[in-house]
Amino acid sequence: MFRGFLRALLIGASVWGSAALAATSVSAAPKTNAKVDVEALRAELESGEEGRMLSALAELSTHGKDLPEAANLLRGVLERGASVPVIEAALSVASLLARAELSEAVARYTRHRSPSVRLTATRTLGATGGTAAIPALRAALRSADAAVRGAAAEGLGRLGAKEAVGELFLALDRRVLQAASAIGRLCAPPECLALSERLGRVPLEAMTDGIDHILLRSASEMPDEHKVKVIARVAALATADAARYLVGVANRWPAGDAGKARRALKDAIESLGEKDPLKKP
């Protein structure tokens, strides 16, 4: 009876994605140091039976991090192919394991015809990284599927794919708003200025994460004069949201940094009628 209950939970987990799967597996199979029988797990994953495979995947989600063979087992499932619930569960586990060697097996699913499989695979690549991840994410950025494009942009930012900045700009200009954050993470100083030039055209709330990444980088990565220009562009929006955002940036500003950029931030905040949270930066 408990086994049936577990199975139902696992099927549900596969539908709801990695977070749900993780939660389910934790509750269904409490994390222990119990020795995992790899061969038994392999047999279950190769059984070709959906329920048994989902149970095995749940176990992998719990113990896989400590299991050197986990990536191989998972790769086998993905390469052989399976039903949508099994594939989605496998991709979710791959996301939890975050192993680079899974990227090739995962990448092919970014082109699956099932939208949910595509999206899960795209998100997973952002976690696994690996040689196949960035090319696949760059391709996914061109997808007809808006959710996949957004996930691809996020993944590229997370994986530090600086070579994709040009494409991310193309994506941002076509309303893939997640690209703003990715560009903020990846941009070289002139590209960062180019991102800030989108302020006014791209909603501020879509840009703040990217601008954060620019403004809160160290001075060695991002010269103060560039930060000053970016701050000026935010201030030029002259909205309450812009003022609140800049106050938030000031609150997160590295302590002890009282350089040109910090002073510009203070001036911008005050010009927008707000109080600088640190009176004497």
Add this chain to the structure above:
Amino acid sequence: MKEYCWARLGWLVAALVSAPLGCGASGPFEKPFTARWQNDRGRSISLVQERLAGSKTPVGQPLAVGVGAGGLIALPLDGNGVAWSQAATLDALPAIAGDVVVATAAGRLLAFEARTGKPLWNVDAEGRRLRGAGDDGGTTAVTLGSREDGQPSQLLLVDRAGHVRHRLDSAAELGRPAVLAGVAFVPWQNQYVSAIDVESGEEIGRLLMREQVSNALAIGGFVFVGQLGLLRFDDRIAAATTGGARRIELPFKKLPGDPVWLSDGTKTELPTAGARARVRLLARPVERGEEIELAAGHFAATYYRVVMGFRAEGAKLAWVKTLPADSLGGGAASPGFVLCDKLGGVHRIDATSGAAQAPLSLGARVRACVVQAGDLSVAANAPAPSLTEQVSEAIFLHDPEMAAAHEFLLSEIGVLADPAVTRLLIDVLSAPRTSPRLRVVAERLLAARRDGVDAMLAALQSHYDYLTDTLRTPPVGALAEALAAMKEHRAAPLLAEHLNDPANPAEDLVRIAKALTVLATVEQLDELLAFLALYRATADEEALVEAVLLVGKALLALQNDAAREAVENAARGPLTVPAVRRGLAELLEVRPAREPGAAASSAAP
């Protein structure tokens, strides 16, 4: 005149007609347009022909006449005159008869000199509206139609000075008349053509047609009568009742909008062009030896903004000309075609190539238009674009009103052996604004192409790409079919890539996979294996199942161990969709795998 009376009397005696005889007001015909008449098997009309033998109708001023907001706007087409206009509130489409333009307005019948627009005369129309007119240089014959049912039609014979020599009422509907050397030819009741002596107003001959007749036209000096086809009034006209007259009709061709050559001459045409005026056939009969044929061997059809030229022989599409606006009227020249559009543009088009001379202008927008091309000869003064380019221009108008023409044009050229046609079909299918119906036609034609391989391969390089605004997939299904039929192995890697592109419709996957059963080599093994793995257990629609099975077939055709093993495993795999499992098993000619739950002897995929 006296001589003719004797001739007529001779015929009457010979024919032993019991009707009242004589050369006075009475004759073989009690009264023009009365049906009490015994068919004389062409004798009376033959006598008229003998009387008129050698006579020619005037060539007439080549002219375009538009109906503008303020009245008539006319433009001589031969460069021997200046544009003119006349204010009038027309109640019917005007007519050009030789060197005279006639129109009805405010209850009056008006005539103007065609070249200059000078008013010639102005007579009472008795509340009727213009139907048609003919002129022999001295007398204008005009038929008028009633405004209300039951009111008789009327034939007016008016001399240059504006004297109404005869005004003849007819209970039968009269068609458009022509005049030749003092004899007016008037079609009526859709079966007769009466020859009316303009001096006496008497009917001096009658032709019973074996086909519908509502138009008498002066073309190239001859009078023609008919509607669906035209019979020439010449030495063989008497044989019309037995089908022996010289006759010409346009070859049958199913054309967009079902255009007609001649409209029903017994109907008054309004001074505002409707759909019928925009969809017409244009052709000009000319003499060739003993027979008649179409000028330059071509005829034209209009469909709103498109003019299409056809070879008379076989009715093959020869050219297409796209106008800046809807065609409202036109005429066939000798040779060539002249059309006017609603913006007031007048277009002179070469009959064989479709090359157009620099357009002329009426100077204002028009609501309707009539053209008398006369003996104008329109020759190409510059080479025309290729037929494919012409069709391309017409199709990429993207005007929904033109859909029927687009489908027709594509079907016409889609079967021509020319790589440029293949390129055009690909362009049509790649264009986002192409209508679904046109897409279906283009797809079918593209799949049947056997040339233009380079264009096909180039098209396959393209994929859906959001970042470059390539928001349509290429027509991969049709391309796959055509390339497989041509055994074009260079297509295999491109098709294999499309196989795994989710932007392609599932229906196209079937055609891609089918092509790969013919074209794939071991170089496409990875893509084929990936497809099998991705969809053997997730194929949730019929097309996808079919594609998976075809991929299985392609894999087996590779004669490769890994490929066969993958197919065997998929055929055994409990998770494999049942229809796929059965199909793969049939391909392998092995029994299907055991149902899920049974112990697997080896790893079940």
